[in-house]
Amino acid sequence: MFKHVKDMEYTVHVDKPDPRFAILLLEQFGGGNGELTAAMQYFSQSLGCNDPKIRDMLQDIAAEELSHLEMVGEALAMLVGGVNNIPKDFPANHMALLGGGPLLTNSGGEPWTANYVNSNGDIYTDLTSNTGAELRAKLIYERLLQQTDDAGVKDMIRFLLSREESHNFSFMQAISALQGTGVDKDFRDSDFSKKYMNMSTGQGDSRGPWNQGNGISYETDPNVRYGGPAQYGKDPAPAGNREVAPGYNDNTRNNPSYNQSQPPGQQH
Numbered sequence: 727m728f729k730h731v732k733d734m735e736y737t738v739h740v741d742k743p744d745p746r747f748a749i750l751l752l753e754q755f756g757g758g759n760g761e762l763t764a765a766m767q768y769f770s771q772s773l774g775c776n777d778p779k780i781r782d783m784l785q786d787i788a789a790e791e792l793s794h795l796e797m798v799g800e801a802l803a804m805l806v807g808g809v810n811n812i813p814k815d816f817p818a819n820h821m822a823l824l825g826g827g828p829l830l831t832n833s834g835g836e837p838w839t840a841n842y843v844n845s846n847g848d849i850y851t852d853l854t855s856n857t858g859a860e861l862r863a864k865l866i867y868e869r870l871l872q873q874t875d876d877a878g879v880k881d882m883i884r885f886l887l888s889r890e891e892s893h894n895f896s897f898m899q900a901i902s903a904l905q906g907t908g909v910d911k912d913f914r915d916s917d918f919s920k921k922y923m924n925m926s927t928g929q930g931d932s933r934g935p936w937n938q939g940n941g942i943s944y945e946t947d948p949n950v951r952y953g954g955p956a957q958y959g960k961d962p963a964p965a966g967n968r969e970v971a972p973g974y975n976d977n978t979r980n981n982p983s984y985n986q987s988q989p990p991g992q993q994h
């Protein structure tokens with residue numbers, strides 16, 4: 727159940743209208759990394775989440791994102807200013823004709839779309855999407871801060887930015903508590919699930935925790951190791967419960983002597 731509390735999470739102050747900045751701030755109202763996207767993403771994820779603790783967190787954060795949408799919308803209305811007498815040089819051009827209220831679009835006027843929402847029914851995957859979403863929201867607020875001198879607006883943005891950092895932290899902590907579950911558990915029983923392929927020649931191959939230690943193996947020259955391109959992953963001596971039978975490697979178009987069967991009517 728939702729109830730309307732006639733208060734805001736943060737009281738919005740705008741010193742004076744600034745339609746140019748209003749256009750930029752629209753990005754966080756109806757844009758891909760904006761507050762509506764965050765609210766809809768966490769809320770729709772929560773409905774498919776069977777872990778009551780994680781569901782509670784998703785719904786708390788979704789509710790806060792709606793409060794952020796309210797704050798950004800309030801700020802937008804004040805930044806646009808009076809809507810009954812919009813001057814000809816009004817720069818918020820896609821708001822000028824539609825009453826001046828905040829539109830559910832991004833800063834370029836593109837309508838908000840559910841395509842922005844990532845909800846995949848796997849808690850581990852969803853929370854990983856959410857940490858990225860929070861970092862992108864924070865990044866846009868950092869850039870918005872550089873585009874205004876309005877003290878009230880800057881203060882609101884700093885508050886929002888701090889809240890997105892806090893959400894990012896909560897999502898990251900939840901991810902570490904869920905290690906080894908969901909899709910993180912279902913790693914294929916394959917040598918290839920922890921292998922780094924050096925797919926470049928020449929100087930400057932980089933090494934780091936992404937390709938050494940941590941149980942990962944490094945293939946310096948995969949073409950030599952696997953007998954050439956198009957042979958990766960093909961077991962040279964299939965045995966046991968493998969899906970492919972001996973001779974599999976011969977029946978491919980990479981084998982010059984392999985004769986691919988033709989559809990009926992094309993044989994000659």
Ligand code: MN
Nearest residue numbers: 761764791794
């Ligand atoms: Mn937010």
Ligand code: MN
Nearest residue numbers: 860889890893
């Ligand atoms: Mn957030």
